Amino acid sequence: MMQGKASIRFQNPPHILGAGSVVGEKEGQGPLGPLFDEVEADPMCGQDNWEAAESYLQTRAAQLALQNAGCTSGDIRYLFAGDLLGQLIATSFGLKNLEIPLFGLYGACSTMGEALSLAAMAVDGGYAEKTMALASSHFASAEKQFRFPLAYGNQRPYSATWTVTGCGAVVLGRGCGKVRIAGITTGKIVDLGVKDSMNMGAAMAPAAADLVMQNLIDFDVTPEYYDKVITGDLGTIGQRALLDLLKEEGVNLEGDHMDCGIEIFDPETQDTHAGGSGCGCSAVTLCTKILRELTQGHWRRVLFIPTGALLSQTSFNEGQTIPGIAHGVILERV
Amino acid sequence: MMQGKASIRFQNPPHILGAGSVVGEKEGQGPLGPLFDEVEADPMCGQDNWEAAESYLQTRAAQLALQNAGCTSGDIRYLFAGDLLGQLIATSFGLKNLEIPLFGLYGACSTMGEALSLAAMAVDGGYAEKTMALASSHFASAEKQFRFPLAYGNQRPYSATWTVTGCGAVVLGRGCGKVRIAGITTGKIVDLGVKDSMNMGAAMAPAAADLVMQNLIDFDVTPEYYDKVITGDLGTIGQRALLDLLKEEGVNLEGDHMDCGIEIFDPETQDTHAGGSGCGCSAVTLCTKILRELTQGHWRRVLFIPTGALLSQTSFNEGQTIPGIAHGVILERV
Secondary structure, three states: OEEOOOEEEOOOOOEEEEEEEEEEHHHHOOOOHHHOOEEEOOOOOOOOOHHHHHHHHHHHHHHHHHHHHOOOHHHOOEEEEEOOOHHHHHHHHHHHHHOOOEEEEOEOEOHHHHHHHHHHHHHHOOOOOEEEEEEEEOHHHHHHHHOOOHHHOOOOOOOOOEEOOEEEEEEEEOOOOOEEEEEEEOOOOEOOOOOOOOOHHHHHHHHHHHHHHHHHHHHOOOHHHOOEEEEOOOHHHHHHHHHHHHHHOOOOOOOOEEEHHHHOOOOOOOOOOOOEEOHHHHHHHHHHHHHHHHHOOOOOEEEEEOEEEOOOHHHHHOOOOOOEEEOEEEEEEO | OEEOOOEEEOOOOOEEEEEEEEEEHHHHOOOOHHHOOEEEOOOOOOOOOHHHHHHHHHHHHHHHHHHHHOOOHHHOOEEEEEOOOHHHHHHHHHHHHHOOOEEEEOEOEOHHHHHHHHHHHHHHOOOOOEEEEEEEEOHHHHHHHHOOOHHHOOOOOOOOOEEOOEEEEEEEEOOOOOEEEEEEEOOOOEOOOOOOOOOHHHHHHHHHHHHHHHHHHHHOOOHHHOOEEEEOOOHHHHHHHHHHHHHHOOOOOOOOEEEHHHHOOOOOOOOOOOOEEOHHHHHHHHHHHHHHHHHOOOOOEEEEEOEEEOOOHHHHHOOOOOOEEEOEEEEEEO
């Protein structure tokens, strides 16, 4: 059911039937460590290169999500998946053996929100019994793609975030899960002219603020409607920017906002500066802390907003701005 | 309505309400030249670099599609779009001013099929009154992304195709067009181990053959059900491979197959070796020849199958294979 300008309230809200998460060692040592299904001690995951390592994370997360949902790849009608690498090669090589009809997605670090939105539409619309949404990132493949060779050992400013090594996957379907997707709000590209690729939180915050406002308007609710509003990977600087931008709109989210990039690493013992980032960041936090809090009934309803910074090495080198995008998903305890 | 393993037959088939196409000069000089809405004589489109030129093609094609559909960007609820470049930067910068909720897609050169499929699902499912599907490519931005600097002047083997400079966009909605999307078949990744990035037709043909077979099985029809089966950019070598692969399955498409990559350039006067390619190839051929033949009633029903080769510069350099994917869309004269 269309709701406002950019939102949908599902008639038959798809349930999350199972989730799977795999992360690297650093993430495993962080505050969410005990919650992940698997922690890979080897950053190469036994593969020949970083890209293949990320593909391996995808393969494993998909297998674990299927296992936890009690089904097989043959039960999944559509797969909605993506990663940060050029031409989605982590996805192409990580998921090909599943042999599931695939819609490849790119929304930068908002990809898990985009994937959940479309996967939920496919189930609610009656186009599928079960779908899978998946997103991954890998610190080393992302550094290689977007920044410098690891061996160069470049200095990172305090506004920089650390790309999460990890993949999260969820199986959606009709039926009998404990958490359902009640609705979605789909983001548009928002560009306030930020150009600093080492401060992606600031680049993405305007898109996140735009999404929050659109969601509140479309569903005609106040922030209290949600127990938490959870962004993907704004980090500490992006969080401050988001809260300030919303305050200008008369919306106070202080205390009710959580950011996956802030949750995933311990600022005291894990030096990541502004926090974690990457599509994997929000995907694995969803599959662990967010689903657990909902399942255990600590939260009744949250607005989950993976946030993406739309840049490439080429656009950065050409002096372009960094537009942002964000996709909102309303998760409810059944 | 779910149909077979990987297909949908739409209950309320979305109509194509308008289409827009913009191409480069070489495409304008080809057999489809007079049909394009605009031909850009300047390969840079007045921009500073190739990527911005491709973004310009997207902006123009979207504007033309809106104009031809008699609506404005505010009427479009969702935009499904993509290109070939890393992190979809042609799309990010080409479409940001439209301010339409965006689902960014990557399916290599199959992107127009993927975009049409999801855009049609959104309309048929009641999630949108109108949607837009769009895909672009640019010869120079693609050469820079995947191959060599243009100034290097590398020799191209006869199996190579020429990336089309162009963008095609269509507006879908309920109502009163002359062509409708009756159904879709969604492809999975198919990898027979081809590694030659200068022979992408061979890399994609297995995915196209798989899609054709799945479509015939899912809808329980024979090839005669379609006036034409139209692939995206297999080129002459990929076409031969497709026809041979289908023959092995007992399906004879000789004479009933058309490939956009073969249609778009004149082999006598335009030296492109195996034909045209790129997401723009199938997108602009759809917006011109295919829609015209349907609208004029020369064809009643076609199966349109944009085909994609899932490689990146990195995966190629790492010695990986080139998996293929294809997405099928059934287009019918209303």
